[in-house]
Amino acid sequence: MNQQRIQIVQNILSANDAIADQNRQLLNKAGLFSINLMASPGAGKTSLIEQTVKNLCQDYRILVIDGDIATTFDADRAMAAGATAIQINTGGDCHLDAVMLNKALVQADLNQFDLLIVENVGNLVCPASFALGTFHNVLVASVPEGHDKPHKYPAMYRGVDCVLLNKIDLLPYVEFDVDFFRKGLEALNPNVELLMVSCRSGEGLENWFHWLRKKIGEFRTQNMV
Amino acid sequence: MHELAITQNVLNIVLDHAGKAQATKISKIYLVIGELSSIVDESVQFYWEIIAKDTLAEQAELVFRRISASFECSDCHTVYQLDGNAVYCPACGSSRVKILSGEEFYIEAIDVET
Ligand SMILES: Nc1nc2c(ncn2[C@@H]2O[C@H](COP(=O)(O)OP(=O)(O)OP(=O)(O)O)[C@@H](O)[C@H]2O)c(=O)[nH]1
Ligand SMILES: [Mg+2]
Ligand SMILES: [Zn+2]
Numbered sequence: 001m002n003q004q005r006i007q008i009v010q011n012i013l014s015a016n017d018a019i020a021d022q023n024r025q026l027l028n029k030a031g032l033f034s035i036n037l038m039a040s041p042g043a044g045k046t047s048l049i050e051q052t053v054k055n056l057c058q059d060y061r062i063l064v065i066d067g068d069i070a071t072t073f074d075a076d077r078a079m080a081a082g083a084t085a086i087q088i089n090t091g092g093d094c095h096l097d098a099v100m101l102n103k104a105l106v107q108a109d110l111n112q113f114d115l116l117i118v119e120n121v122g123n124l125v126c127p128a129s130f131a132l133g134t135f136h137n138v139l140v141a142s143v144p145e146g147h148d149k150p151h152k153y154p155a156m157y158r159g160v161d162c163v164l165l166n167k168i169d170l171l172p173y174v175e176f177d178v179d180f181f182r183k184g185l186e187a188l189n190p191n192v193e194l195l196m197v198s199c200r201s202g203e204g205l206e207n208w209f210h211w212l213r214k215k216i217g218e219f220r221t222q223n224m225v
Numbered sequence: 226m227h228e229l230a231i232t233q234n235v236l237n238i239v240l241d242h243a244g245k246a247q248a249t250k251i252s253k254i255y256l257v258i259g260e261l262s263s264i265v266d267e268s269v270q271f272y273w274e275i276i277a278k279d280t281l282a283e284q285a286e287l288v289f290r291r292i293s294a295s296f297e298c299s300d301c302h303t304v305y306q307l308d309g310n311a312v313y314c315p316a317c318g319s320s321r322v323k324i325l326s327g328e329e330f331y332i333e334a335i336d337v338e339t
Contacts, residue, residue, distance in 0.1 A: 001249075001338050001339075002338060002339045003252075003336060003337075003338060004246065004248070004336070004337050004338075004339055005334050005335070005336050005337075006242050006243070006246055006248075006334060006335050006336075006337060007333070007334045008238065008239075008242055008331075008332045008333060008334055008335060009331055009332070009333055009334075010238055010331055010332050011330060011331050012231060012234050012235055012238070012256070012330055012331060012332060013231070013234055013330070014234075014238070015234055015237060015238075016234070093227075093230070094227060095227055097230065125227070125263050126227035128263075129227060129231075129262065129263075129330075130227070130230075150312065151310075151311050151312050154261050154294070154307075154312060155261050155262060155263060155328075158261070158324075158328075180311070183311075183313050183318075183320040184311060184312050184313065184320075186313075186320040186321075187296075187312040187313040187314075187320040187321075187322045188312055188324075190320075190321070
């Protein structure tokens with residue numbers, strides 16, 4: 001019997017990352033701009049999708065893929081707002097992974113759409129580890145969750161391109177120090193875009209629509225060359 | 226709760242490498258996990274006993290090397306650890322900081338018998 005040490009140095013989720021790369025290629029080939037929308041449960045992901053679909057569906061053909069542990073409520077809401085929607089039930093998993101998204105992508109005719117919004121499972125921990133292959137990662141934070149969340153969930157806040165602070169209509173009623181929140185976010189993620197919105201009153205949403213339009217434009221330019 | 230998926234990935238990777246080396250048994254697995262990658266050692270160990278059963282890695286010991294999250298302030302150059310505090314610089318309050326470590330998340334090596 002021989003004892004031997006084998007050096008590996010391989011990322012634990014390298015298999016997921018490889019599938020995420022395939023997803024990225026599929027989406028690029030179809031010219032489909034995509035975002036992975038993450039948040040804690042109830043932060044307002046579906047509300048944001050409803051608002052986004054209502055506002056942008058004149059200009060873009062929108063596909064929503066909804067990850068949920070169970071039920072089709074969120075996919076139904078996205079459809080009612082005017083999007084095409086596919087539901088993925090994760091069967092207990094607390095996050096979407098690249099394989100689950102891949103299965104949904106191959107079901108759809110991706111060429112028929114301009115904007116893909118993936119609603120991840122409500123959770124601030126697990127989705128941060130699993131790349132999906134979307135063009136951007138977006139986080140919906142919300143006022144009632146508290147201003148300490150970037151400090152407590154650094155991995156999630158670090159890995160995103162845009163953070164929406166939703167439910168700002170509740171700021172007068174909740175103790176929420178916007179500066180403390182912003183400083184935590186800046187420390188972890190200096191180049192991130194922070195947008196203050198309310199899906200209830202509509203305040204600030206035009207900045208989000210503007211961000212999306214701009215990013216879709218950038219994607220198209222990049223994808224043409 | 227993503228520890229099951231993580232554990233499954235660890236198992237796939239080590240079995241792949243052990244297979245290539247024609248090992249008969251995997252005795253140790255060295256994992257390097259930064260504090261910013263949230264996974265719970267005990268849960269991985271718990272799932273391991275279930276999913277590694279009847280494989281070369283059934284009796285493998287999982288050795289976790291934990292790396293603390295460490296930051297450096299770009300303004301006053303203080304180096305600090307998170308220690309459950311706010312993420313910005315504790316000395317001058319700046320949020321212009323660099324992350325020095327804490328994001329590691331990989332399998333470093335395995336010990337096998339051939
Ligand atoms: N006051 C206020 N309530 C909001 C706002 N946006 C969403 N809500 C409410 O917050 C609750 C949760 O919203 P959803 O959009 O379902 O949240 P979600 O993140 O999709 O939730 P899950 O998918 O279950 O994780 C609903 O009752 C919404 O009406 C807002 O800007 N202000
Ligand atoms: Mg939802
Ligand atoms: Zn400092």
